[in-house]
Amino acid sequence: IIRGQPARPGNFPWQAFTTTHGRGGGALLGDRWILTAAHTIYPKHHNKENDNANPKMLVFLGHTNVEQIKKLGHHPVRRVIIHPDYRQDEPNNFEGDIALLELENSVTLGPELLPICLPDNETFYGQGLMGYVSGFGITEDKLAFDLRFVRLPVADSEACQRWLQTKKDTSPFSQNMFCSGDPAVQQDACQGDSGGVFAVRDRNRDIWVATGIVSWGIGCGEGYGFYTKVLNYVDWIKKEMGDEN
Amino acid sequence: SIYLPQKLYGEVTSPLYPKPYPSDLETTTVITVPMGYRVKLVFWQFDVEPSEGCFYDYVKISADKQTLGRFCGQLDSPLGNPPGSKEFMSQGNKMLLTFHTDFSNEENGTIMFYKGFLAYYQAVDLDECASQPNSVEEGLQPRCQHLCHNYVGGYFCSCHPGYELQKDGQSCQAECSSELYTEPSGYVSSLEYPQPYPPDLRCNYSIRVERGLTVHLKFLDPFEIDDHQQVHCPYDQLQIYANGKNLGEFCGKQRPPDLDTSSNAVDLLFFTDESGDSRGWKLHYTTETIKCPQPKALDEFTIIQDPQPQYQFRDYFIVTCKQGYQLMEGNQALLSFTAVCQNDGTWHRAMPRCKIKNCGQPQSLSNGDFRYITTKGVTTYEASIQYHCHEPYYKMLTRAGSSESMRGIYTCTAQGIWKNEEEGEKMPRCLPVCGKPVNPVTQKER
Numbered sequence A: 001i002i003r004g005q006p007a008r009p010g011n012f013p014w015q016a017f018t019t020t021h022g023r024g025g026g027a028l029l030g031d032r033w034i035l036t037a038a039h040t041i042y043p044k045h046h047n048k049e050n051d052n053a054n055p056k057m058l059v060f061l062g063h064t065n066v067e068q069i070k071k072l073g074h075h076p077v078r079r080v081i082i083h084p085d086y087r088q089d090e091p092n093n094f095e096g097d098i099a100l101l102e103l104e105n106s107v108t109l110g111p112e113l114l115p116i117c118l119p120d121n122e123t124f125y126g127q128g129l130m131g132y133v134s135g136f137g138i139t140e141d142k143l144a145f146d147l148r149f150v151r152l153p154v155a156d157s158e159a160c161q162r163w164l165q166t167k168k169d170t171s172p173f174s175q176n177m178f179c180s181g182d183p184a185v186q187q188d189a190c191q192g193d194s195g196g197v198f199a200v201r202d203r204n205r206d207i208w209v210a211t212g213i214v215s216w217g218i219g220c221g222e223g224y225g226f227y228t229k230v231l232n233y234v235d236w237i238k239k240e241m242g243d244e245n
Numbered sequence B: 001s002i003y004l005p006q007k008l009y010g011e012v013t014s015p016l017y018p019k020p021y022p023s024d025l026e027t028t029t030v031i032t033v034p035m036g037y038r039v040k041l042v043f044w045q046f047d048v049e050p051s052e053g054c055f056y057d058y059v060k061i062s063a064d065k066q067t068l069g070r071f072c073g074q075l076d077s078p079l080g081n082p083p084g085s086k087e088f089m090s091q092g093n094k095m096l097l098t099f100h101t102d103f104s105n106e107e108n109g110t111i112m113f114y115k116g117f118l119a120y121y122q123a124v125d126l127d128e129c130a131s132q133p134n135s136v137e138e139g140l141q142p143r144c145q146h147l148c149h150n151y152v153g154g155y156f157c158s159c160h161p162g163y164e165l166q167k168d169g170q171s172c173q174a175e176c177s178s179e180l181y182t183e184p185s186g187y188v189s190s191l192e193y194p195q196p197y198p199p200d201l202r203c204n205y206s207i208r209v210e211r212g213l214t215v216h217l218k219f220l221d222p223f224e225i226d227d228h229q230q231v232h233c234p235y236d237q238l239q240i241y242a243n244g245k246n247l248g249e250f251c252g253k254q255r256p257p258d259l260d261t262s263s264n265a266v267d268l269l270f271f272t273d274e275s276g277d278s279r280g281w282k283l284h285y286t287t288e289t290i291k292c293p294q295p296k297a298l299d300e301f302t303i304i305q306d307p308q309p310q311y312q313f314r315d316y317f318i319v320t321c322k323q324g325y326q327l328m329e330g331n332q333a334l335l336s337f338t339a340v341c342q343n344d345g346t347w348h349r350a351m352p353r354c355k356i357k358n359c360g361q362p363q364s365l366s367n368g369d370f371r372y373i374t375t376k377g378v379t380t381y382e383a384s385i386q387y388h389c390h391e392p393y394y395k396m397l398t399r400a401g402s403s404e405s406m407r408g409i410y411t412c413t414a415q416g417i418w419k420n421e422e423e424g425e426k427m428p429r430c431l432p433v434c435g436k437p438v439n440p441v442t443q444k445e446r
Helices: A066-071 A157-166 A230-244 B404-408
Strands: A015-019 A023-029 A033-036 A058-061 A077-082 A099-103 A130-135 A148-153 A177-180 A197-202 A207-217 A225-229 B009-013 B025-032 B037-048 B058-063 B066-071 B087-089 B094-101 B116-125 B147-151 B154-158 B163-165 B172-174 B179-181 B186-189 B202-208 B213-219 B237-242 B245-250 B265-271 B282-289 B302-304 B316-321 B325-329 B332-334 B337-340 B353-356 B368-372 B384-389 B394-396 B409-412 B430-432
Touching: A015 A033, A015 A066, A023 A197, A023 A207, A033 A207, A033 A230, A058 A066, A099 A230, A130 A207, A157 A177, A177 A207, A207 A230, A225 A230, B009 B025, B025 B037, B037 B058, B037 B066, B037 B094, B058 B087, B094 B116, B179 B186, B213 B265, B316 B325, B384 B394, B384 B404, B394 B404, B404 B409
Parallel strands: B179 B202
Antiparallel strands: A015 A023, A015 A058, A023 A033, A033 A099, A077 A099, A130 A148, A130 A197, A177 A225, A197 A207, A207 A225, B009 B116, B025 B094, B037 B087, B037 B116, B058 B066, B058 B094, B147 B154, B163 B172, B186 B282, B202 B265, B213 B282, B237 B245, B237 B265, B302 B316, B316 B337, B325 B332, B325 B353, B368 B384, B384 B409, B394 B430
């Protein structure tokens, strides 16, 4: 998290800390599912020769401190479900960058471990709507020891598209994504935050909703960040989770 | 004499019949039928020279050492003494027919020809048991000492109860060692009652009636068995047993009280010595279907279905429990209970109890808990509990229009199952509450 601040216990009780090919994030859905980015499990620049062929997927929950969350023990994963649109072999294509991890056992919810809700309409994606992105990823100069968050606005898609062009980046920015941030304030998510969610508050229902998944960006804190648009995958998520949604 | 072969019927004719019979003849035909039969004889044709007193020619019939008649003439003529259609009957199994003719058959100087006779005989059953005071033939009169029974062609003797027919087939001797009475009611008495009973008796009168009946004994007057003033029944005595138990030994002139033996098997043993002239005893026994005690509930929750004022052998009753109670036979739970009245007047199984149904410890609710609405820890019929979820992290799943409170109430039913009014046995579910952090992020700086 670039230019963010430390989170207090219970600010983001859905936050998961994952280690597969490196640090990643995720969000608790219900009491047995983790919503994350597919690329944290199947990275784009996967070096088969150097990487472990069968990396150990560890999921941690329930704390804001990396050391402490590890001490609580990992939650074994029963099943990994990658969205069928995800293409690991296309380095610049983050289409379908969404995955579900089914835990072996249900977790017991409490003040520091609570699920986040799924979006149900487009209003969560209005330009300027403020959301929170949290994660254990890179800060300005070092890896985070504690969970940090940053408050970001949903950005104008066209502005983001133009910005991408200035960066000469060919990564597709599709309707299944949205962008956030403000090049002026240099706040952003960064490596290690992937899989964490962009959470907004639904004031009507007084609930927090995961509208996006930290997916990709060009550099960190240099402009905009790009997120998987969860609303477009709600049906798929619900189908995979069965009657537990 | 001509002896006819022994047959059941036959014909007898005069010599040369139907041609005229010869003169100067005297033949006797002996008709014999099997023993136990009499001979009946009828003339079908009769044409014998008529004479005054049948002096010349005649037919003489005799049986049982008696002459039954002397006949001559024609059947439809007033002359002589024709037999007509008269039937002749012997007492024994033998009849003699003597035919006598003189030297000539003339009438007013004219020679007459007479055809003689044709008679038919048949064997007729002899009722040997009928009184025959005039019988003269030895051996015809039955000598049954007690009872005589006739049958076609013979008879047999039998004896009164308590006596046994002897080898001679006629005489009876006291024998009462195994008298059996199986009718549901009847009379039993000492031999010769009310005349003095015979000496040296060893009698056993067994009353055996259908199982499920109980025998009642009622002695009749007179009751008289040789007695002694100081010693109890030293000479003769009547012992009564039921179910192998001695109900008493009786003698004297005081008849025993009426006895309810409570048994379907009663034995009366009657012993007499070599002397005495008491008149004996007689009793009337009756039977009654055995009764079982009135079933009684052991607790206030037991229901005896359709109770009857009286229960007897083979009757049954059904027991159920009030709603919410369970039939228990010892520690065994029963689905139903029926008891049958046995032939010994007892119920074939003991009265059960009704125990209140217990639903047991309520199932634990994942991510939730329960509390007792009714008395804490009591899980019996009509007890109620309230399930609730661990809020605020979990919320109970409810149908539209229902409340968590309603969904969480479970009552112990009469079937011993915890049930919710809306969902029955189905347990409630506590679902995670999403998007409600207890400590959401806030920022004061503006």
